[in-house]
Amino acid sequence: MSKRVVVDPITRIEGHLRAEVVVGDDGVVEEAYVSSTLWRGLEVIAKGRDPRNVPLLMQRICGVCTYSHYLKSTMAVEDALGITIPYNAELVRTLMNAALFLHDHVVHFYHLHGVDWVDITSALKADPAVASKLAFNYCKNPIGTGENELIKVQQTVAKFAKNPQGLGPFANAYWGHKTYRFTPEQNLIALSHYLKALEMQRLAAQMMAIFGGKNPHPQSLVVGGVSCVMDVLDPARMGEYMVKFKKMQEFVHNAYLADIKMAAEMYRDEPSVMKPMGVKNFMSYRDFKVSRDKYLFESGYIVDGSISEVFDINEDLITEEATHSWYADNEPQHPYDGTTVPEYTGLVNSESVGPDGKMIHSKNINPEGKYTWIKSPRYDGKPMEVGPLACLLVGYARNNKVIKERVDGFLKETGLPLKALFSTLGRTAARALQAGIVVDYALEAFDSLVENTKVDKETCATYTIDNSKEYKGRGIGDVPRGMLIHWIRIKNGVCENYQATVPSTWNAGPKDAVGTQGPYEADLVGLKIADLSQPLEIIRVIHSYDPCIACAVHVMDTKGNELGRYKVDPLYGGVCNT
Amino acid sequence: MEKTTYDSLHQAFRQRVEGLKKLPPMEGRDKSIEETIEEAGFSRRDFMKWVSAVTAMLALPATFSPLMAEAVKVADRLPIIWLHMAECTGCTESLLRSANPSIDSLIFDYISLEYQETIMSAAGWQAEENLEHAIERYKGRYILMVEGGIPSGEMESFLTIGGHGKSGRAIAEETSENAAAIFAIGTCSAFGGVQAAAPNPTGAVALSEVTDKTVINVPGCPPSEKNIVGTLLHYLLYGTLPALDAYNRPKWAYRLRIHDLCERRGHFDAGEFVEKFGDNAAKDGFCLYKVGCKGPYTFNNCAKQKFNQGTSWPVQTGFGCIGCSEPNFWDTMGTVNEPLRDRLYNTVFGGLGADATADKIGVGILAAVGVGVAAHAAVAAIKPPKV
Numbered sequence: 012m013s014k015r016v017v018v019d020p021i022t023r024i025e026g027h028l029r030a031e032v033v034v035g036d037d038g039v040v041e042e043a044y045v046s047s048t049l050w051r052g053l054e055v056i057a058k059g060r061d062p063r064n065v066p067l068l069m070q071r072i073c074g075v076c077t078y079s080h081y082l083k084s085t086m087a088v089e090d091a092l093g094i095t096i097p098y099n100a101e102l103v104r105t106l107m108n109a110a111l112f113l114h115d116h117v118v119h120f121y122h123l124h125g126v127d128w129v130d131i132t133s134a135l136k137a138d139p140a141v142a143s144k145l146a147f148n149y150c151k152n153p154i155g156t157g158e159n160e161l162i163k164v165q166q167t168v169a170k171f172a173k174n175p176q177g178l179g180p181f182a183n184a185y186w187g188h189k190t191y192r193f194t195p196e197q198n199l200i201a202l203s204h205y206l207k208a209l210e211m212q213r214l215a216a217q218m219m220a221i222f223g224g225k226n227p228h229p230q231s232l233v234v235g236g237v238s239c240v241m242d243v244l245d246p247a248r249m250g251e252y253m254v255k256f257k258k259m260q261e262f263v264h265n266a267y268l269a270d271i272k273m274a275a276e277m278y279r280d281e282p283s284v285m286k287p288m289g290v291k292n293f294m295s296y297r298d299f300k301v302s303r304d305k306y307l308f309e310s311g312y313i314v315d316g317s318i319s320e321v322f323d324i325n326e327d328l329i330t331e332e333a334t335h336s337w338y339a340d341n342e343p344q345h346p347y348d349g350t351t352v353p354e355y356t357g358l359v360n361s362e363s364v365g366p367d368g369k370m371i372h373s374k375n376i377n378p379e380g381k382y383t384w385i386k387s388p389r390y391d392g393k394p395m396e397v398g399p400l401a402c403l404l405v406g407y408a409r410n411n412k413v414i415k416e417r418v419d420g421f422l423k424e425t426g427l428p429l430k431a432l433f434s435t436l437g438r439t440a441a442r443a444l445q446a447g448i449v450v451d452y453a454l455e456a457f458d459s460l461v462e463n464t465k466v467d468k469e470t471c472a473t474y475t476i477d478n479s480k481e482y483k484g485r486g487i488g489d490v491p492r493g494m495l496i497h498w499i500r501i502k503n504g505v506c507e508n509y510q511a512t513v514p515s516t517w518n519a520g521p522k523d524a525v526g527t528q529g530p531y532e533a534d535l536v537g538l539k540i541a542d543l544s545q546p547l548e549i550i551r552v553i554h555s556y557d558p559c560i561a562c563a564v565h566v567m568d569t570k571g572n573e574l575g576r577y578k579v580d581p582l583y584g585g586v587c588n589t
Numbered sequence: 590m591e592k593t594t595y596d597s598l599h600q601a602f603r604q605r606v607e608g609l610k611k612l613p614p615m616e617g618r619d620k621s622i623e624e625t626i627e628e629a630g631f632s633r634r635d636f637m638k639w640v641s642a643v644t645a646m647l648a649l650p651a652t653f654s655p656l657m658a659e660a661v662k663v664a665d666r667l668p669i670i671w672l673h674m675a676e677c678t679g680c681t682e683s684l685l686r687s688a689n690p691s692i693d694s695l696i697f698d699y700i701s702l703e704y705q706e707t708i709m710s711a712a713g714w715q716a717e718e719n720l721e722h723a724i725e726r727y728k729g730r731y732i733l734m735v736e737g738g739i740p741s742g743e744m745e746s747f748l749t750i751g752g753h754g755k756s757g758r759a760i761a762e763e764t765s766e767n768a769a770a771i772f773a774i775g776t777c778s779a780f781g782g783v784q785a786a787a788p789n790p791t792g793a794v795a796l797s798e799v800t801d802k803t804v805i806n807v808p809g810c811p812p813s814e815k816n817i818v819g820t821l822l823h824y825l826l827y828g829t830l831p832a833l834d835a836y837n838r839p840k841w842a843y844r845l846r847i848h849d850l851c852e853r854r855g856h857f858d859a860g861e862f863v864e865k866f867g868d869n870a871a872k873d874g875f876c877l878y879k880v881g882c883k884g885p886y887t888f889n890n891c892a893k894q895k896f897n898q899g900t901s902w903p904v905q906t907g908f909g910c911i912g913c914s915e916p917n918f919w920d921t922m923g924t925v926n927e928p929l930r931d932r933l934y935n936t937v938f939g940g941l942g943a944d945a946t947a948d949k950i951g952v953g954i955l956a957a958v959g960v961g962v963a964a965h966a967a968v969a970a971i972k973p974p975k976v
Contacts, residue, residue, distance in 0.1 A: 074679020182708030224906030338626035374754030
């Protein structure tokens with residue numbers, strides 16, 4: 012008989028997420044539902060505020076992709092007001108973006124996704140001498156894999172492993188699960204990189220703080236440009252950025268990309284990560300300006316996994332609907348004009364497989380009704396996957412030289428066919444390849460900036476907000492988790508309406524009215540689970556998307572809704588429309 | 590007099606440390622923190638240097654350093670449970686930045702995060718088990734750190750966690766009950782934060798509103814890693830609550846205004862202001878008051894401790910302070926790129942709490958400058974909407 016398996020909380024992500032699957036006697040997932048269990052409603056809060064305050068507010072959607080929302084929200088306001096920002100400001104924003112990509116991808120692979128691939132307890136059985144030699148199979152100058160270093164790593168972890176309750180943050184995971192494929196030596200190499208990456212992520216955060224003041228939540232973008240003119244014109248400051256960047260470059264090449272090659276070698280026969288994905292439509296948007304006319308990423312979308320044809324995006328065809336989302340209006344609507352009212356129907360009393368394999372009472376999703384705070388975005392009625400894989404596939408289809416070179420190189424080195432990219436492994440590998448592109452090409456923006464500041468020191472454009480006019484605009488581009496769009500309407504000098512169409516919404520959204528699933532859910536169906544009380548396979552699939560759930564649930568507007576009727580005190584709020 | 594005060598303080602700390610030493614170490618831990626530190630490649634000298642820095646940060650005289658070192662060594666007696674409510678994970682990220690010296694994070698490893706959703710390996714039922722076990726095993730001994738505001742009232746179910754669909758509020762209430770100390774990490778947990786800004790569509794409240802116990806607030810959006818780690822060490826040393834201001838913020842970190850310690854303060858006093866982002870004054874690092882800096886109304890140590898291992902802070906980057914460690918700052922601090930103007934005489938404290946005397950003195954100076962600011966506002970290139 013089919014059984015329900017609930018995984019809640021899904022840890023090692025940003026936000027609150029639950030996955031629920033119905034598994035047949037053969038252990039194969041028949042139905043899957045993914046639910047976000049938190050709503051914060053920041054778009055409601057944005058309404059009525061000064062447009063200059065909105066980007067900082069939107070930044071608080073997420074502290075992980077802390078710069079993405081700040082950037083796209085600032086761009087939305089600039090687009091609405093018709094501001095062209097100085098070239099210097101564009102380049103500084105690119106340098107901050109590079110810091111974000113490197114930070115995000117490294118942290119995701121090692122600290123969030125890593126233990127889905129790496130069995131930490133197995134690393135204790137490794138022979139450090141063998142592991143040290145083995146590391147040279149995956150790159151020429153491996154980092155953190157000297158024999159002595161590996162012995163030290165083992166000792167550190169051995170302390171934890173003596174007592175299962177003494178494992179601290181590593182306690183009670185699915186250690187020893189049979190879908191772990193690394194040898195003890197490979198686990199040790201990756202574990203050493205896990206620890207090293209803790210250091211590297213601090214470095215990447217410092218890179219952002221050089222121009223951003225702090226990280227998380229940098230604070231140097233203003234509507235019209237950037238505020239950090241002193242840092243930009245300070246050669247010592249620029250040098251500091253460059254040196255840190257080079258260190259990141261070394262780590263990405265000699266640890267991150269090497270470990271991905273190792274994963275491709277060992278997991279290529281593991282069905283749970285090679286299963287073809289459910290949704291094969293991919294979309295990405297041009298981003299990463301490195302000089303006057305050069306961007307690293309391309310715009311477009313592909314359908315049904317076919318890279319022989321790539322289409323241009325028409326933003327008018329983007330809609331969102333709420334058939335299975337905890338909002339009242341179900342109809343598909345364009346984000347500029349969406350109307351949504353929260354309608355929480357909760358979870359239902361039922362049972363599911365408990366931690367010891369027996370059925371126990373639990374609160375479950377009602378698949379007939381509404382079951383998540385995430386809506387279902389569609390492009391021309393189709394679900395789309397967004398993210399690094401989409402970025403690479405669209406770039407590949409567009410014949411982007413660098414992207415093509417990187418993808419082909421990876422396939423050649425690993426001996427994998429192109430179709431292997433359409434899998435959990437492919438998605439995880441694509442993220443590393445994207446980090447590789449950023450780390451090798453983003454410094455072009457640095458050079459452009461140095462060159463341009465010799466003759467031009469402008470960092471911020473002037474503008475006026477006319478209170479008698481109505482404006483609308485959007486900020487769009489590809490951020491670490493995929494295509495992100497912020498939409499704003501400005502009236503009477505304040506934010507009239509706000510929406511964000513976020514990468515994790517595209518990926519984690521529920522079924523739509525005609526029963527078409529989004530990428531997460533479609534990907535879980537057909538997955539074979541070895542042990543129902545240790546559903547590592549589910550976690551691995553979901554983590555491969557790098558979920559950012561606080562982001563995903565913000566697609567929300569309460570026009571005409573009771574929650575929307577409020578007024579910010581003009582004295583305290585600094586805004587007034589009456 | 591001064592000496593006597595410190596003597597009694599020293600004595601109290603001594604008692605506290607001796608008390609901690611008597612507690613059994615946590616299960617599965619057989620190494621001293623010094624051994625652990627050495628294994629990580631730090632010398633005893635590094636360790637002592639770090640201890641001196643922390644001692645100074647907590648505004649204690651250098652004679653307290655040896656005692657501080659002893660206190661740190663008994664840190665492994667304290668398990669930590671970290672809960673995520675309605676939040677953005679920025680505070681966790683800030684904690685992860687804790688680095689320079691990187692013993693900070695080591696201390697955290699050593700102290701043991703028994704439950705932390707962002708970094709823990711376990712998921713689902715197994716994660717829930719970890720929380721239950723930690724509460725049971727370390728009853729009355731664990732430190733609770735909470736990130737995020739808490740949806741309440743009719744909207745309580747807007748956050749549920751776990752297979753039983755328990756509300757975030759219920760989990761926060763239960764976990765608070767048996768905690769030895771409770772820290773609200775970040776402005777959301779301390780004051781409700783961004784989701785509690787008008788019109789507060791989820792009924793989000795501060796942690797202090799769901800428990801009767803004293804909550805130490807460590808606000809900031811996010812707070813610096815120094816303030817998070819420092820608050821923990823402070824508790825370790827005192828064993829009682831630190832001196833708190835009117836908003837339950839530890840005075841050692843939140844005693845002074847951003848304005849009081851600002852590196853651009855000289856320009857404020859000299860009347861040298863940035864008029865517009867990117868102008869020549871901005872290139873010269875003049876005061877950011879006229880482009881909206883809320884430093885005069887904000888109590889925090891950013892100017893001194895900075896962020897990301899001293900890399901920078903908002904004033905250094907030319908933006909100015911947005912007041913993120915103050916209650917309801919989203920609704921009370923006005924437009925980010927404009928001065929508060931008519932609120933010069935009436936700070937967010939409304940004459941209450943904090944350091945009232947310093948407030949008055951500061952306001953006096955501000956009021957004088959305020960006249961000039963108002964005159965200059967008319968020619969500012971950025972036209973504010975009419976109030």
